[in-house]
Amino acid sequence: MTAQNILFNDGWQFCLCDIGTELSALPGRHWYDVELPHDWLINDTSKLYETGEGWYRRSLPCSAEQLSGRVLLNFDGVYMNSTLFVNGKEVGSWTYGYSAFEHDITDFLHEGENELLLRVSHQSPNTRWYSGAGIFRDVMLKLRPAAYIGTNGVYIHSAPQPEGGWTTEVETDVVGEASDIRMLLEVFDPAGASMGGYGLEAHFDGGHEKFTASFNSTDPELWSVDDPMLYTLKISLYSGSELLDCVNVTFGYRTAEFDPDRGFLLNGEPVKLHGVCMHHDLGALGSALNEAALARQLRIMKEMGVNAIRTSHNMPARQLVQLCDEMGLLVDSEAFDMWEKPKTEFDNHRFFTEHAERDVRSWIERDRNHPCIIMWSIGNEINDTIDPHGLDITKRLYEYVLKYDPKGNAAPTIGSNYMGDENAQKCSDVVKLAGYNYSEYLYDEHHAKYPDWVIYGSETASAVRSRGIYRFPAELPLLTGEDCQCSSLDNSVVGWGSSAMKSWRLDRDCPFCCGQFIWTGFDYIGEPTPYNTKNSYFGIVDTAGFPKDIYYFYQSVWLSPEQKKVLHIVPSYWDFIPGQKIDVLIYSNARDVELFLNGKSIGSHVMELETSQDMRAHFKVPFEPGVLRVVGHFADGSECSEVLHTPSDPAAVVLTSDKETLLADGRDIAFVEISTVDVNGIPVGNARNRIRVEVSGAGRLVGLDNGDSTDYDSYKGDNRRLFSGKLLAMIESTLEPGEITVRAYSEGLENAELRLVSENCGEVSGVSVVTENKFPAVCRAYTGEVPARLLLPEVDVNSFDPERRSAEIRAKLLPENCTYDDISWSVVRRNGVESNLAQVEGSGRSAVVTAKGDGEFFVRAMVHNGAEHPQVIADIPFTAEGLGAAVRDAYSFISASTLDSSNVPTNIIEDGALSNFDGRTVMTYSDIDFGKTGSQIISLSVGTCFDMPVEVWEGTPDDGKLICRVDFGNNGHWCGFAGQDFALAERLTGVRTISVVIDSRVIFGGFSFVPIERAYDTNWVGEADSVYGDDYRIDGRRVADIGNNVIINYERLDFGEGGSEALIISGETGNPMNQIQLRYTPAGGAQKTVLLEFQQDGGREQRFDIPKLSGVNDVSFVFMPGSRFDFDWFRFE
Secondary structure, eight states: OOOEEEEOOSSOEEEEEOTTOOGGGOTTOOOEEOOSSOOSSTTOGGGTTOOEEEEEEEEEEEOHHHHTSEEEEEESOOBSOEEEEETTEEEEEEOOSSSOEEEEOGGGOOSEEEEEEEEEEEOSSOSSSOOOOBOOSOEEEEEEOSEEEEEEEEEEEEEEOTTSSEEEEEEEEEEESOEEEEEEEEEEOTTSOEEEEEEEEEEEOSEEEEEEEEEEESSOOBBOSSSBOOEEEEEEEEETTEEEEEEEEEEOBOOEEEETTTEEEETTEEOOEEEEEOOSOOGGGTTSOOHHHHHHHHHHHHHHTOOEEEOTTSOOOHHHHHHHHHHTOEEEEEOOSOSSSOSSTTSTHHHHHHHHHHHHHHHHHHHTTOTTEEEEEEEESOGGGGSHHHHHHHHHHHHHHHHHSTTOSSEEEEEESOTTSHHHHHHHHHHSEEEEESOGGGHHHHHHHOTTOEEEEEEEEOBOOOTTOOOSOTTSOBOOOTTSOOOSSSOOBOTTOOOHHHHHHHHHTOTTOOEEEEEOSBOOBSOOTTSSSSBOSOOSBOTTSOBOTHHHHHHHHHSOTTTOOOEEEESSSOOOOTTOEEEEEEEEOSSEEEEEETTEEEEEEEOOTTTOSSOSEEEEEEOOSSEEEEEEEOTTSOEEEEEEEOOOSOOEEEEEESOSEEETTTTOEEEEEEEEEOTTSOBOTTOOOEEEEEEEESEEEEEEEOOOTTOOSOTTSSEEEOBTTBEEEEEEEOSSOEEEEEEEEOTTSBOEEEEEEEEOOSOOOSOOOOOSSBOOOOOOOOOOOOOOOEEEEEESOSEEBTTBOEEEEEEEEESTTOSOOOEEEEEEOTTSOBOSSEEEEEETTEEEEEEOSSEEEEEEEEEOTTSSSOOEEEEEEEEEOSSOOOOEETTSOEEGGGOSEESSOOEEOGGGOEEOOOSOEEEEEEEEEOTTTOEEEEEEEEEOSSOEEEEEEESOTTTSEEEEEEEEOOOOOSSSOEEEEEEEEEEEOSEEEEEEEEOSSOEEEEEEEEEOOGGGSOEEGGGOSEEESSSOEEETTEEEEEOTTEEEEEEEEEOTTTOEEEEEEEEEESSSEEEEEEEEEETTSOOEEEEEEEETTSOSEEEEEEEEEOSEEEEEEEEOTTOOEEEEEEEEO
């Protein structure tokens, strides 16, 4: 018989069990029909990381003819730790969830029906992001004759020859029983025309044997990112006249060179890697592979100007590599996120030592013929590399790569965030192709130190943003907000990262750097830094596939006007509070741009993308309703424009599909964008209406996604809210051709209907379409809610003075028929951090604000729309003068983000910390009240992975005094901070200004001071809370010449629970003995008196035993008539 490859995704059933379920416990359990690829976790967004054991079963009928050869079952990916059983017997296991594997099940089969069972053990946590769980990639059934070409058994290498032309070498692995064989190699050009055949005859001795052949090509069309020309090599294996096997392998003619000084060269020409990192989930589909969805992701990236993909941090699906071949996308194919040291409890470190080589072999042998792959990355941010043993592992993995790609179709590399570490540098010195994660500052140093290294940014930027969410002003870096969203003005950056513009600028201006891979192309489920929500914020495109504003920045710098004329306005809608100052940004590759508001020119800007630090136009525009228009003028004399109109409330739903026709193959998907328009047809970019979707005919709804990380509504439900005006519906075909009708409904809006066509594509095998007995999804029922989209404040006054300290605020919500009234009120600084300058008391749509101190503050009104986190935020500005300072407590934690000023912009990240310090940064905090006793210890909260200096000044470095300079030690906190106490050079009392100076890339969380326990301090009585009487004199810190009826008072001394039973008094008396009455009054108690006798000859410091004082007491020293005493200080012990 002839070898067959049969798609084997149909007919599977699924049962979810607890970890450790035995085979014998399966009878009697309910089995659901499922479609493969399958991800069982995506159906319940509240349990995306749930531990569980999934069992899959399928029947396999076998004939005697099939059993005369070999029967192989190939899995492109099962997450994770799977074991295959055939007819109740264990065949084998595969642990890593991302590498492809194959089981030979021949010896476990019999004629007739056979039962296949696959156990998948998903123990959480096992990864740092959402992995999904199950058979999430394709399954193939392979029927093989007695001799056949091994799986991934063809290895192709093409190289140009000095004398001209190209030579292609081919190795073919033949497996099976001995025989005389004949092999025919035939090459087809990109158009499918045959270029001729090459024959080979040999005797195959059986087992495994490699056969080599070569052929020449005179002038082949080269594979490149602009023209990805693919050739096909067809290899036919014969025994006599019988065709045993036939394999078609695509390949390309190209050279890929990495040069330490010139960077990356493709076909001899320098190519800057405009790359993105991409995880493997597909948004609402979870990890279950769908080629149409994956192609859409890659197409969106390609249209942005991307020319390279990093498959972070695991082997990709077979289809991704094939699509990159076809689209002209270079690939940094990555294998591991951990080696022997774990990052999570149940990750692949458990299996790495035993199975690393088989995983590397599977990875490389499957993909080594693809021209798109230029790098084999053996690891990402590997903890092992900072230890000596990590060097041994690096060498071992490097050798594995060379073993399975000995001709070097792609180059070994590693991506590291430990490049400042000497041992990590030794690991990079093995591969020479060094990937830097967030370490651009080391490029020049390492280029000089390691002149044979090739340097590139394996992971850069890590800027975060939420589509359609804006935090003004744009120049104020701000990472976090109460709504758990991030700003789309490129002013939200995590502590270890940098803005999109900065990371591109560092890459652009480094000629020896190969390029960069930005973190990340798409948002992905998991790692919701800086919050604890559902999906990431790092993406240039959200999980639904809607580009964020920064997408157009990359378009503007990565595409020439000849490729695409780029012109984009930020914000993406024009609908704010009247008078609010709006940062309007323009991303464009035009020569210059001009902005107009309601026909009036706001200004123009010359775009200098190749040299400028700020590669955008930036205007400050007070909002007024109307038309915002930008015109771009290009060097060729052409122009284009983009226009935003202020909308009224939504009036109708709009459906827009990316295609009109689908294939009736059960897997093709139409991606339908759902939005709203007002009565004039103007898009409502901030709408949040809930939409219900119905699909009938030859299609089905398989996912709803809006890209909102805070929205936990089911991906598999039939209704969901718009987020920033958009919602995506994924409409998948069935196996039946015909018309598909999509309808969308929303409370109070005109409904929408869309018709698509599913076309017959011939017989489809290996695919199931499940409509009944489906594995259940957890969904919410549709409600006719109308969420708010905008809050408009109404106030009578925005400034306060001693004559007027309060004002009423009223909130108007849009749409006017919105369902919710759940407004919360707070007082914040310009950067969104809590302010102590005022207080606000609110109820529903009204509030009263009362100023407490001088300065600028904002009242923040937030509408929750029934959700856990606020969804609509309005900041209302106020100022106060003449009220005095509103002091803050030195002994409470002062968040770094509450600074009053800094010499350079600071970046606010999670938990109110500051980060991304670029040079000496002075952060000043005013009006800190230390009280009378004060403090001489500061507690600094810093996150750092190296020893670094910190300065603390009383006042500022320009006009103050340095009171502390310390070396803060490495505490290993790269994503947070921890406190450490340091002594000050002097005691601070009263109200002071404090400045903290940092000049390293660390995280500064804030500070507090440790109060001196006044009761047990040395209390100089000249600084008492009050002194009064007939005769005394304040002499500096002393009270001298104490005579008749003098009382020295201290309020609320706290002796704690342990209390004090001794008192030391320092002074002198002119009497042989001077009586002093110690009076103390416990809180809420009666006054008590102790008589102390200070002896003239007893020395200046005298100790007295006293009844135990505990808790909080008011304490007085009373001097009766006849006293002659000079009182220095006292101290309780």
